[in-house]
Amino acid sequence: MTASELRRKYITFFESKGHARIQGKSLLPDNDPTVLFTTAGMHPLVPYLLGQEHPAGQRLVNSQKCIRTGDIESVGDPSHLTFFEMLGNWSLGDYFKEGAIEMSFEFLTDPRWLGIPVEKLGVTVFSGELGIPRDDESAAIWRRLGIPENRIAYLPRADNWWGPAGSAGPCGPDTEMFYYTGDAPCGPECKPGCACGKWLEIWNNVFMQYNKNSAGEYEPLARKCVDTGMGVERVVAILNGKASVYETEFFAGLLKAVEAASGHVYGTDEDRDSSARILCEHARASTFILGDPRAVSPSNVGAGYVLRRLLRRALRHASKLGIDGSGGPVLSPLARLLAEETRDDWPELGENIERIAEELDREEKKFLETLQKGEREFEKLLPGLMKNPRRVMSGRLAFKLYDTYGFPVELTEELARENGLSVDSAEFDEAFRKHQETSRAGVGVFKGGLVDSGDAALRYHTATHLLHQALRQVLGTHVAQKGSNITAERMRFDFAHPAPMTETEIASVQAIVNEQIARDLPVSHQSMSLDAAKESGAIALFGEKYEDVVKVYSIGEGESLFAREVCGGPHAPSTGALGKFTIQKEQSSSAGVRRIRAVLE
Ligand code: SER
Numbered sequence: 308m309t310a311s312e313l314r315r316k317y318i319t320f321f322e323s324k325g326h327a328r329i330q331g332k333s334l335l336p337d338n339d340p341t342v343l344f345t346t347a348g349m350h351p352l353v354p355y356l357l358g359q360e361h362p363a364g365q366r367l368v369n370s371q372k373c374i375r376t377g378d379i380e381s382v383g384d385p386s387h388l389t390f391f392e393m394l395g396n397w398s399l400g401d402y403f404k405e406g407a408i409e410m411s412f413e414f415l416t417d418p419r420w421l422g423i424p425v426e427k428l429g430v431t432v433f434s435g436e437l438g439i440p441r442d443d444e445s446a447a448i449w450r451r452l453g454i455p456e457n458r459i460a461y462l463p464r465a466d467n468w469w470g471p472a473g474s475a476g477p478c479g480p481d482t483e484m485f486y487y488t489g490d491a492p493c494g495p496e497c498k499p500g501c502a503c504g505k506w507l508e509i510w511n512n513v514f515m516q517y518n519k520n521s522a523g524e525y526e527p528l529a530r531k532c533v534d535t536g537m538g539v540e541r542v543v544a545i546l547n548g549k550a551s552v553y554e555t556e557f558f559a560g561l562l563k564a565v566e567a568a569s570g571h572v573y574g575t576d577e578d579r580d581s582s583a584r585i586l587c588e589h590a591r592a593s594t595f596i597l598g599d600p601r602a603v604s605p606s607n608v609g610a611g612y613v614l615r616r617l618l619r620r621a622l623r624h625a626s627k628l629g630i631d632g633s634g635g636p637v638l639s640p641l642a643r644l645l646a647e648e649t650r651d652d653w654p655e656l657g658e659n660i661e662r663i664a665e666e667l668d669r670e671e672k673k674f675l676e677t678l679q680k681g682e683r684e685f686e687k688l689l690p691g692l693m694k695n696p697r698r699v700m701s702g703r704l705a706f707k708l709y710d711t712y713g714f715p716v717e718l719t720e721e722l723a724r725e726n727g728l729s730v731d732s733a734e735f736d737e738a739f740r741k742h743q744e745t746s747r748a749g750v751g752v753f754k755g756g757l758v759d760s761g762d763a764a765l766r767y768h769t770a771t772h773l774l775h776q777a778l779r780q781v782l783g784t785h786v787a788q789k790g791s792n793i794t795a796e797r798m799r800f801d802f803a804h805p806a807p808m809t810e811t812e813i814a815s816v817q818a819i820v821n822e823q824i825a826r827d828l829p830v831s832h833q834s835m836s837l838d839a840a841k842e843s844g845a846i847a848l849f850g851e852k853y854e855d856v857v858k859v860y861s862i863g864e865g866e867s868l869f870a871r872e873v874c875g876g877p878h879a880p881s882t883g884a885l886g887k888f889t890i891q892k893e894q895s896s897s898a899g900v901r902r903i904r905a906v907l908e
Pocket of ligand 1: 346
């Protein structure tokens with residue numbers, strides 16, 4: 308079965324069940340500050356899931372282009388993609404668990420539709436958390452339809468809960484359908500999540516019952532909804548008896564083109580196969596981003612930065628396959644091929660192909676020069692690095708590659724990993740910060756970002772620790788301080804984060820900081836070895852070159868401990884005297900680095 312046939316069947320099936328077909332939307336969301344890309348079919352439907360009337364009715368069906376980059380490091384394995392198509396059926400206050408599961412089961416197993424043998428299917432349901440009980444209702448429906456109890460896995464929120472797509476919005480427990488990609492489940496208890504690793508998720512029914520508001524609370528929705536998502540590439544793979552999406556129509560032509568350009572025969576070397584998959588996948592995703600009516604260009608911020616990362620990672624893997632651009636452009640021929648192959652399904656690619664090719668060629672030319680220089684320099688350094696008994700490349704060297712050749716540190720890390728080395732990223736961050744500070748004209752170098760140790764500066768310095776921790780809580784632990792600058796009137800704080808913060812995120816961070824100020828937490832410090840500091844959970848990315856014994860500042864203590872950081876000090880004695888913390892501005896500082904300006908009043 309082809310993707311077109313699957314799409315047609317899905318839509319026909321749900322139309323026969325009273326659903327109206329609606330058009331998929333742009334990959335780049337309109338009017339939604341909480342996400343960079345459309346990550347699921349539910350995205351453009353959020354207002355309706357929250358209660359608005361949809362003009363087409365309460366039962367809808369659609370196909371939606373999606374981009375997800377959370378899994379970018381997994382791309383290269385047989386099932387993960389950054390770009391994919393999702394088919395979905397929607398109930399806006401109409402059917403709920405029973406109707407949704409019955410229709411899913413019928414579409415999957417009935418020979419008139421997909422005809423998948425029931426023995427190949429397993430499901431997961433929500434095991435209960437957050438005061439919400441285990442979803443026994445869904446499990447009972449599955450059992451009644453013929454899925455045996457030993458193929459039903461009960462999994463927690465991390466697996467069986469969906470949404471919100473951004474920081475706030477509709478969400479709820481889900482039940483997911485899996486297909487066994489081996490011959491037959493490996494034993495009587497083999498169910499999704501089994502260590503045999505052969506269950507592939509193909510479809511998800513989400514029971515939207517809550518709205519997570521901007522304060523992080525779950526409010527029950529007045530009108531319960533169903534949001535489902537079926538991954539087209541994965542289902543086409545299994546229906547054609549393939550264990551991998553890369554062995555199907557989506558990648559056959561692209562992989563062949565890569566074989567021809569590189570001379571590598573797919574299937575003969577796992578490392579090179581993985582590079583070929585990454586190259587094809589990222590070329591495909593980038594072509595769809597550039598071919599979108601709301602296309603962005605590669606840049607250093609937001610969606611443009613994600614696109615740039617995809618393109619650069621693709622080119623790096625092309626170069627590993629020996630395709631270095633000397634034989635002509637690498638990516639635009641893949642884009643042309645894809646546009647040609649999918650002209651019936653995705654005419655926007657063909658219509659925009661000249662612009663797509665031009666953008667790809669421009670970015671490629673810029674990057675290949677950087678890449679070649681950087682890789683050459685890395686090769687020169689390698690023999691020396693291999694002699695290092697700790698197998699660590701110093702952050703200063705990584706910074707030199709970045710500073711002199713523009714070689715991105717992610718790529719240095721990837722090259723290092725391939726050679727069994729790691730990069731001292733704390734030292735890289737420190738060098739990066741110093742560089743930023745010295746390059747700020749007329750500002751001078753401030754030790755630890757501190758201009759003086761007047762009272763105001765002390766208060767601001769303590770506020771940077773609160774802010775750093777609050778950012779890590781709200782945005783994730785990838786947030787690392789890249790620099791700070793304090794005067795008696797305000798603070799600036801630079802940190803690694805790939806996207807602009809949403810208003811909700813800014814409001815949450817500000818609220819967390821003010822909460823710690825209101826708690827009047829004591830600020831204390833202790834000296835300890837760097838290892839002990841790291842063990843105690845202290846953030847240790849920043850500061851002067853660490854000595855063997857470092858100072859660790861804690862804000863709060865025991866149960867009230869909020870933040871702990873390796874730092875030279877000095878600080879305010881407690882948070883109570885800091886004043887009211889207000890974020891005035893959040894903006895880009897450089898590639899992948901955001902800057903916050905805040906005041907204490
Ligand atoms: N939103 C859910 C998902 O992406 C179902 O469509 O899996």
